[in-house]
Amino acid sequence: MNASSDLAIIGAGPAGLAAALAAAKAGVSVVLIDSAPRPGGQYFKQLPASFSGSDSLTHQGEVRQITEALAHHNVTLLMDTVVWDCHQDESDWLLYLFGTTAPKRLRARSIVAAPGAYDRPVAFPGWTLPGVFTTGAVQNLIKSQRVLPGKDIVVSGTGPLTLAVAANLVKAGANVRALLEASPIVKPKTLSSLTAMWAQWARLREGLDYVSTLLSARVPVRIGWAAVEARGRQEVEEVVIAPLGDDWRPDKTRQQVMAADTLVVGYGFTPNTDITRLLGCRHARRHARGEHIPWRDRDMQTSVPGVFAAGDGAGHRGLGAGPT
Amino acid sequence: MRIKNETTRLPRIARGRSLTVLVNGKPVTAYEGETVAAVLLVEGFRAFRHMPASAEPRGLYCGMGICYECLVTVDGMPNVRACVTSLRDGMTIEAGAQP
Ligand code: FES
Numbered sequence: 001m002n003a004s005s006d007l008a009i010i011g012a013g014p015a016g017l018a019a020a021l022a023a024a025k026a027g028v029s030v031v032l033i034d035s036a037p038r039p040g041g042q043y044f045k046q047l048p049a050s051f052s053g054s055d056s057l058t059h060q061g062e063v064r065q066i067t068e069a070l071a072h073h074n075v076t077l078l079m080d081t082v083v084w085d086c087h088q089d090e091s092d093w094l095l096y097l098f099g100t101t102a103p104k105r106l107r108a109r110s111i112v113a114a115p116g117a118y119d120r121p122v123a124f125p126g127w128t129l130p131g132v133f134t135t136g137a138v139q140n141l142i143k144s145q146r147v148l149p150g151k152d153i154v155v156s157g158t159g160p161l162t163l164a165v166a167a168n169l170v171k172a173g174a175n176v177r178a179l180l181e182a183s184p185i186v187k188p189k190t191l192s193s194l195t196a197m198w199a200q201w202a203r204l205r206e207g208l209d210y211v212s213t214l215l216s217a218r219v220p221v222r223i224g225w226a227a228v229e230a231r232g233r234q235e236v237e238e239v240v241i242a243p244l245g246d247d248w249r250p251d252k253t254r255q256q257v258m259a260a261d262t263l264v265v266g267y268g269f270t271p272n273t274d275i276t277r278l279l280g281c282r283h284a285r286r287h288a289r290g291e292h293i294p295w296r297d298r299d300m301q302t303s304v305p306g307v308f309a310a311g312d313g314a315g316h317r318g319l320g321a322g323p324t
Numbered sequence: 325m326r327i328k329n330e331t332t333r334l335p336r337i338a339r340g341r342s343l344t345v346l347v348n349g350k351p352v353t354a355y356e357g358e359t360v361a362a363v364l365l366v367e368g369f370r371a372f373r374h375m376p377a378s379a380e381p382r383g384l385y386c387g388m389g390i391c392y393e394c395l396v397t398v399d400g401m402p403n404v405r406a407c408v409t410s411l412r413d414g415m416t417i418e419a420g421a422q423p
Binding site for chain 1 (some may be wrong): 332333334336337338339340341355356357358359361362365366370371372380381382384385386387388389390391393407408410413
C-alpha cells in the first residue's frame with residue numbers, strides 16, 4: 001500500500017503536533033509520523049494505551065486536546081512507524097516507512113522535520129556502567145512505564161530537568177542521596193536566580209513544587225558539585241562526587257564517595273539531526289553548545305526547498321518553542 | 325545477569341492485562357504496555373548485555389531509542405532495543421549473558 005499527502009510531519013511531539021494542527025487548519029492534508037506507540041514525544045510522554053488511572057505526572061489532557069482537534073481535520077497519524085529513507089522524486093518526496101500499520105512508501109509535497117532532542121551524553125569514568133541513566137530515561141521509567149529505576153539514587157547535572165527528576169524520584173519513593181547542580185551560580189532556594197538562570201523554563205510553578213518536595217524530603221543539594229565517576233563491577237555500587245572549579249574541572253582532593261545503586265545524569269539536550277541530515281539539509285555548528293542544527297530561513301525552511309524544521313530538533317529550547 | 329532487585333513497579337496505576345514472557349527461559353508475569361526494558365529492570369537485570377570483546381556490562385542508558393546500549397535478543401532476533409520494544413504475550417527475551 002502506498003499513500004500520499006500534501007505534508008509529511010516527522011515527529012509527533014509538541015512541535016510536530018502543533019505543526020500538524022496549523023497545517024490541517026489551513027486545509028493541507030497531513031500525515032504525522034512517530035516511532036513511539038502514542039503521540040506526545042518525550043515532553044508530553046504518555047502512559048501506555050493499556051494503562052489507566054489518575055495521572056498527574058504526564059500531560060494527558062494537553063495531548064488529548066490536540067489529538068481531538070486533529071481528528072476533525074485531514075490528519076493521518078502513523079504511530080509505531082520509522083522513516084528509514086527518503087529521497088526526491090520529481091517535485092515530491094518519497095518517504096520509506098517501516099511500521100506495523102504504515103504504508104511502505106509515502107509521497108509528500110513537503111516535509112516538516114520535528115525530531116526533537118535527546119540528553120547530551122557526558123562521558124566520565126564508569127559512565128557506561130549499568131545503573132547510570134540519562135534524565136530522559138528516568139523520566140520515561142517513572143512517568144510512562146511507572147517503574148522505579150533503583151533505590152539509592154544520585155542525580156547530577158545542570159538545569160531544571162535534574163530538579164524535576166529528583167523530585168519525581170522522591171515522590172515515587174526512592175531515596176535520593178544527593179542532587180548535584182554543576183553550575184556554581186544557580187541557587188535553587190532563591191526565586192530570582194531560578195528565573196534568571198533557567199529563563200527558558202516557563203513552568204515556574206512546577207519548579208517551586210519540585211523544590212518544596214526536595215526540601216521536605218531533606219534531599220542534600222550541592223551547588224557546584226558533580227558526579228565524576230561511577231564505580232562497580234557489574235553495575236553502579238558507588239558514585240564519586242567532587243566540587244567543580246570555575247572551569248568546571250573537578251577538585252579531586254575534595255572528592256567524596258557515596259554508596260548508591262543508581263546515577264542519573266542530565267546536562268541538557270542536543271538536537272536530533274538524524275532526519276535533517278538524511279534529507280540533505282545544511283547544518284550549522286553552535287560552538288557554545290557543541291551541537292549542530294539545521295540552517296533555516298525566516299519561514300523555518302531548511303536549505304532543502306520544501307523541507308522545514310521545527311521544535312527542539314531545530315535548536316529551539318524547551319516546551320513552548322514548538323507551537324511557534 | 326541477575327544481581328539484585330531494587331526496581332519496583334510503582335502503585336496507583338492500572339496496568340494493561342497481564343501476560344507471560346520468557347526471560348532467559350523463565351516465565352515472568354508482566355503487563356501489556358510495558359517495555360522489554362521495564363520488565364528486565366523489574367526482574368533485577370541491570371546489565372542487559374556484555375560487550376563481545378571486553379565483556380563490559382551495558383544496560384539501559386537513554387531510554388528513548390537513541391543510544392543502542394540496551395540491545396537484547398527478542399524472539400530470536402538479536403540487537404533489539406529493549407527500551408522501545410513493547411511486550412507481547414509469549415515473547416522470548418534473552419538478556420545479560422556473559423560472552
Ligand atoms: S537505552 Fe538507549 S536505545 Fe535503549
